[in-house]
Amino acid sequence: MSFGYIVQRIAAFFLTIIVAATLNFAVPRLTPQDPVAALLGRMTSRGRTIENGDQMIEMYKKQFGLDKSLPEQYFNYMENLLLHGDLGYPLSYFPAKAKDVVLRAVPWSLGLLLVANLLAFLIGNLLGALAAWPGLPRLFKYLIYILMPLSSIPYYLIALILVYLLAILVPVFPLSGSLTVGSVRGVSWDTLKDLLSHAALPILSIALAVVGFWALSMRGSMMMVLGEDYLNYARAKGLRPRRIFQRYAVRNALLPQVTALAIDLGRMVSGAVLVEIIFNYPGVGLVLFNALKTADYFVIQSVVMFVIIAVALATLIVYFVYPILDPRIRY
Numbered sequence: 388m389s390f391g392y393i394v395q396r397i398a399a400f401f402l403t404i405i406v407a408a409t410l411n412f413a414v415p416r417l418t419p420q421d422p423v424a425a426l427l428g429r430m431t432s433r434g435r436t437i438e439n440g441d442q443m444i445e446m447y448k449k450q451f452g453l454d455k456s457l458p459e460q461y462f463n464y465m466e467n468l469l470l471h472g473d474l475g476y477p478l479s480y481f482p483a484k485a486k487d488v489v490l491r492a493v494p495w496s497l498g499l500l501l502v503a504n505l506l507a508f509l510i511g512n513l514l515g516a517l518a519a520w521p522g523l524p525r526l527f528k529y530l531i532y533i534l535m536p537l538s539s540i541p542y543y544l545i546a547l548i549l550v551y552l553l554a555i556l557v558p559v560f561p562l563s564g565s566l567t568v569g570s571v572r573g574v575s576w577d578t579l580k581d582l583l584s585h586a587a588l589p590i591l592s593i594a595l596a597v598v599g600f601w602a603l604s605m606r607g608s609m610m611m612v613l614g615e616d617y618l619n620y621a622r623a624k625g626l627r628p629r630r631i632f633q634r635y636a637v638r639n640a641l642l643p644q645v646t647a648l649a650i651d652l653g654r655m656v657s658g659a660v661l662v663e664i665i666f667n668y669p670g671v672g673l674v675l676f677n678a679l680k681t682a683d684y685f686v687i688q689s690v691v692m693f694v695i696i697a698v699a700l701a702t703l704i705v706y707f708v709y710p711i712l713d714p715r716i717r718y
Contacts, residue, residue, distance in 0.1 A: 392710075393707075396703055396706045396707070397703070400699055400700070400702075400703045403695075403699045404695065404696065404699060407692075407695040407699070408464075408465065408468055408692065408695075409461075409465075411688050411691045411692055411695065412460075412461055412464050412465075412688065415682075415684045415687050415688060416457070416684070464688075468692070472486060473486060474486055474685050474688050474689045474692065475684075475685040475688075476685065477678070477683050477685045477686045477689075479677070479678070479681045479683050479686065480686070485685040485686050485688070485689040486689055488674060488686055488689070489671060489674060489686070489689040489690055489693055492669060492670050492671045492673070492674045493670075493671060493693065495565065495663075495668060495669050495670040495671075496659060496663070496670035496671040496672065498586070499586060499589055499590060499593070499659060499662075499663075499668065499670060500593070500659055502586075502590050503589075503590045503591075503593035503594045504593070504594075504597075504648075504651075506590070506594045506598075507593070507594040507595075507597045507598040507601055508601055508644075508648060510594075510598055510601075510602075511534075511597070511598040511599065511600065511601025511602040511605065512601050512602070512605040512637075512641065512644055514527055514530055514531060514534075514598075514602040514605075515531065515601065515602040515603060515604065515605025515606040515607075515608075515609065516605055516606070516609050516632070516636070516637050516640065518530070518531050518602070518606045518609075519605075519606045519609035519610050519613065520609065520632055520636070521613075522628075528606075530602070531599065531602045531603055531606060534595075534598055534599035534602055535599040535600075535602070535603055536599070537595050537596060537598070537599050538596060538597060538598075538599040538600040538603075540596060541596070541661075542592055542593055542596050542659070542661060542662050543592075543661040543662060543665055545591075545592045545595055545596050546588070546589070546592035546661070546662050546665045546666065547665065549588050549591055549592050550562065550588065550665070550666075553588060554588065560584055560585075560587050560588050561584055561585050561588075562666075563585075563665075563666045563667040563668075564585055564666070564667055564668070565582065565585050565586070565668055565669050566578075566581050566582065566585060567581050567585075585666075585668075586668075588666060589659075589662050589663070589666050589668055592662055593659060593662060597651065601644070604643075604644065604647065605640060605641075605644055608640035608641075608642075608643055608644060609636060609637075609640045611640070612636055612639050612640050613636065615639070617635060617639075618631060618635055618636060621635050642709070645705055645708060645709070646705065648701075648705065659672050660672030660675055660676065663676075664676050671690055671693060671694075674686060674690060675687065675690040678690065
C-alpha cells in the first residue's frame with residue numbers, strides 16, 4: 388500500500404468531517420423554534436411558575452452562546468469541536484456536557500449495530516455464495532427467496548412484529564429496556580445473559596431487515612466471477628473445490644460487498660434510531676429522539692457528529708481493506 392494512497396484517504400476523511408460539521412452546525416439553526424423558549428414553555432406546561440421569564444431566556448442564551456452572531460457561534464463551534472472534541476452544554480442535561488451524554492449511549496448503539504451488521508453480513512454473504520456455487524443443493528437458493536421479502540420491510544415494522552410474536556404472544560424475550568429493573572449489575576454470567584436477552588429482539592429486527600439484501604447481492608457477485616479465467620486455471624491446476632470457493636471465488640466477489648457495507652452503515656444507523664425507540668434501548672437513537680423533542684441543538688449536533696464520524700471512519704477502514712482483498716488497488 389503506497390504512502391500517497393494512505394495520505395489521500397486520510398485527507399478525504401478529514402475533509403468529509405469538516406464539511407459535515409459545517410452542515411451539522413447550520414441545519415439545526417434553520418428551524419424556527421427557539422430551544423430556550425421551548426424549554427421554559429415545557430416547564431410552564433408542567434405547572435411550574437417561572438418569574439422573570441424573559442430575563443431567564445437571555446441568561447440561558449448567554450450561557451449557551453446563543454446570543455452571539457452566527458459567524459461567532461460557528462467559529463466557537465469549530466474550535467471546540469476540532470481542538471477539544473467539545474460540542475457545548477446541552478439544555479436538557481445541564482451541567483453535563485453534550486459529548487458526555489452521547490458517549491454514555493455510544494457503547495449500547497455500537498454493540499447493537501456491530502453485532503446485527505456482522506451477523507447479517509456474514510450469514511447473508513455465505514448463503515449468497517453457496518446459492519451461486521454449482522453442485523450444491525437448491526435449498527440455499529430457496530432460503531434467499533424466503534429472506535429477500537424481509538429486506539423490503541422497514542426496521543421498525545420488523546421490530547413491532549418481533550415484539551408481538553416473541554415478547555407478547557410467546558414471551559421468550561423481554562419487551563423493552565437493556566437490563567431487568569432491579570437486577571444486580573456487575574461482571575457476571577447472569578448480567579451477560581440479561582444483556583443478551585434484552586438485546587436479542589433489537590439485533591434480530593436489524594439483521595433480518597438486511598440479511599436478504601446481502602444474500603442476493605452476493606449471489607449476483609458470485610455469478611459474475613464464476614466464468615472468470617482464474618477460476619478455470621485453478622480447476623486446471625487440480626486445486627480442491629473448497630479452496631477454489633474460498634480463495635478465488637468468494638474473495639473476489641466480496642469486493643463490491645465490502646463497498647456496500649460502508650455505505651449501508653449510514654442506513655443502518657438511521658434505522659436503529661426507531662428500533663431503539665421501540666425497545667426503549669438506551670442508545671444514541673433514544674438520545675437523539677429526546678433531543679429532537681426538546682430542540683436541544685447541542686445534543687442533536689453531538690449525535691449527528693457521532694454518526695458522521697462513525698460512517699466516515701468505516702469508509703476509511705474499508706479503503707484500507709481493499710488492497711488486502713485485491714492487491715491491484717495498491718497501485
